[in-house]
Amino acid sequence: MRNFENKVTAVTGSARGIGYSIAEAFAKRGAISIILDINKEDVDLAVNKITEQGFKAHGYQLDVTNNEVVEQAFKQIVEEHGRIDVLINNAGITRDTLVLKMSEEDWDRVLDVNLKGTFISTQKASRYMLKQRDGVIINVASVIGISGNAGQANYAASKGGVIAFTKSTAKEFASRNIRVNAIAPGFIETEMTAILPEGVVSKYLESIPLKRMGSINDVANLCLFLASDEASYITGQTINVDGGLIT
Numbered sequence: 355m356r357n358f359e360n361k362v363t364a365v366t367g368s369a370r371g372i373g374y375s376i377a378e379a380f381a382k383r384g385a386i387s388i389i390l391d392i393n394k395e396d397v398d399l400a401v402n403k404i405t406e407q408g409f410k411a412h413g414y415q416l417d418v419t420n421n422e423v424v425e426q427a428f429k430q431i432v433e434e435h436g437r438i439d440v441l442i443n444n445a446g447i448t449r450d451t452l453v454l455k456m457s458e459e460d461w462d463r464v465l466d467v468n469l470k471g472t473f474i475s476t477q478k479a480s481r482y483m484l485k486q487r488d489g490v491i492i493n494v495a496s497v498i499g500i501s502g503n504a505g506q507a508n509y510a511a512s513k514g515g516v517i518a519f520t521k522s523t524a525k526e527f528a529s530r531n532i533r534v535n536a537i538a539p540g541f542i543e544t545e546m547t548a549i550l551p552e553g554v555v556s557k558y559l560e561s562i563p564l565k566r567m568g569s570i571n572d573v574a575n576l577c578l579f580l581a582s583d584e585a586s587y588i589t590g591q592t593i594n595v596d597g598g599l600i601t
């Protein structure tokens with residue numbers, strides 16, 4: 355199925371992990387996948403991995419917290435590809451620790467990347483989408499942004515903020531045919547979670563009704579649906595992809 359033929363799809367933090375699998379999934383359906391990531395070496399590897407399979411990808415190295423650089427990147431994307439159809443705000447980090455031990459720097463950086471980064475990319479990309487009167491934005495939040503978690507107050511606040519930002523931008527952009535939704539992944543198998551000790555993993559699994567960790571494809575599939583015409587009446591929502599963890 356190539357329902358995203360030549361659709362320009364930008365994914366932040368897509369040089370690896372969930373973001374990469376989203377970028378690859380769109381490319382496999384015909385999209386021009388734009389890899390945006392802070393890590394230059396991984397950007398090149400990700401672009402090569404997609405183009406070697408015969409699909410379309412281009413990469414830009416950027417830090418989503420840098421207003422001017424992000425503005426320039428979207429300008430260049432539109433100059434080179436003519437438009438921007440889909441933006442997926444996926445770049446995210448954790449700096450876990452208890453509130454009493456949390457440095458201001460740990461608080462600021464997580465909020466900056468996860469929440470301000472989402473605002474900056476949304477603002478830059480939506481300027482073009484508003485002119486096109488067409489576009490889709492998907493923000494990668496987390497179930498932690500809904501439920502909270504001890505040791506992740508900064509991360510939870512950033513992801514809760516992403517959900518509120520999603521609702522507001524959906525209302526702002528709806529009249530111009532731009533849909534904005536958030537997704538809230540649960541426990542997904544990535545490099546981030548691969549390092550967890552076996553005991554922690556089995557404890558998590560006990561609380562997941564579907565009794566398995568999610569795969570990066572589970573997350574990508576939800577993005578494909580939300581960006582498709584089949585989801586044309588869905589905006590301002592947060593959809594969980596978590597095996598039933600949060601209900």
Ligand code: NAI
Nearest residue numbers: 367370371372391392417418444445446496539542544546
């Ligand atoms: P990851 O750490 O494997 O990948 C994150 C990517 O973002 C990396 O390529 C990194 O270089 C990039 N990045 C980090 N800071 C950046 C910045 N300032 N500017 C541009 N790029 C930057 O993480 P993963 O697991 O793939 O997570 C992706 C998203 O999914 C994040 O927003 C995360 O919070 C969210 N998520 C992940 C879950 C999981 O179980 N892995 C669960 C729920 C949400």
